[in-house]
Amino acid sequence: ELKVEQNPLFLSMQEGKNYTIYCNYSTTSDRLYWYRQDPGKSLESLFVLLSNGAVKQEGRLMASLDTKARLSTLHITAAVHDLSATYFCAALDWGNQFYFGTGTSLTVIP
Amino acid sequence: AAGVIQSPRHLIKEKRETATLKCYPIPRHDTVYWYQQGPGQDPQFLISFYEKMQSDKGSIPDRFSAQQFSDYHSELNMSSLELGDSALYFCASSLPGAGDEQYFGPGTRLTVT
Numbered sequence: 001e002l003k004v005e006q007n008p009l010f011l012s013m014q015e016g017k018n019y020t021i022y023c024n025y026s027t028t029s030d031r032l033y034w035y036r037q038d039p040g041k042s043l044e045s046l047f048v049l050l051s052n053g054a055v056k057q058e059g060r061l062m063a064s065l066d067t068k069a070r071l072s073t074l075h076i077t078a079a080v081h082d083l084s085a086t087y088f089c090a091a092l093d094w095g096n097q098f099y100f101g102t103g104t105s106l107t108v109i110p
Numbered sequence: 111a112a113g114v115i116q117s118p119r120h121l122i123k124e125k126r127e128t129a130t131l132k133c134y135p136i137p138r139h140d141t142v143y144w145y146q147q148g149p150g151q152d153p154q155f156l157i158s159f160y161e162k163m164q165s166d167k168g169s170i171p172d173r174f175s176a177q178q179f180s181d182y183h184s185e186l187n188m189s190s191l192e193l194g195d196s197a198l199y200f201c202a203s204s205l206p207g208a209g210d211e212q213y214f215g216p217g218t219r220l221t222v223t
Contacts, residue, residue, distance in 0.1 A: 031210060042200060043153070043214040088152060092210055097166050098143070100152040 002027050002093040006101035014109050016078050021104045023072040023089035031092040032065050032072045036085045079108045112136055114215030116201050122221045123191050131186040131218045135203030142184040145200040159184055191222045
């Protein structure tokens with residue numbers, strides 16, 4: 001079974017600062033997804049990373065994938081309060097089953 | 111753009127009762143996935159369907175069953191409900207070949223008392 005781990009689990013950061021969330025997965029997967037979830041809400045797709053070296057950016061968020069290291073990162077630049085949410089990564093195994101990471105609860109402090 | 115529709119949005123049941131959750135995928139999406147998310151937990155995959163056939167099975171209890179109908183909507187049937195079944199249940203749909211990106215519905219919050 002594919003295992004997906006995120007760290008940190010909790011992240012409190014000041015507005016304007018930069019930080020990176022890490023997502024490690026245990027077995028080969030060429031597809032990595034990042035989602036955002038606000039409390040009590042659904043999961044909003046942020047990024048789909050489909051190949052080694054893929055890098056995608058949207059606003060203050062940038063995601064990358066290193067399939068050899070089995071690592072994806074979500075980098076936050078100059079954080080703002082609106083980014084406060086829980087961020088999940090998910091990897092797809094060869095059976096096309098999604099496995100979610102434990103989630104990173106991000107709080108941006110003004 | 112049309113999104114995944116789930117009904118009901120909230121459901122309160124008593125122990126040992128049954129519940130049926132419905133999911134209507136995005137038009138032209140032929141794959142449906144069900145997830146259970148407990149409080150403070152990550153979503154756990156339950157079951158998926160492709161072209162009305164079960165395609166994958168995760169940690170779905172034997173008390174639960176699901177199916178996908180000819181119009182591609184799906185229903186998750188839950189029997190002999192337990193307190194531990196209280197959770198958010200998400201349905202997601204995808205269009206194979208598009209990176210298998212899954213689009214999530216708003217969820218059904220089930221509370222078992």
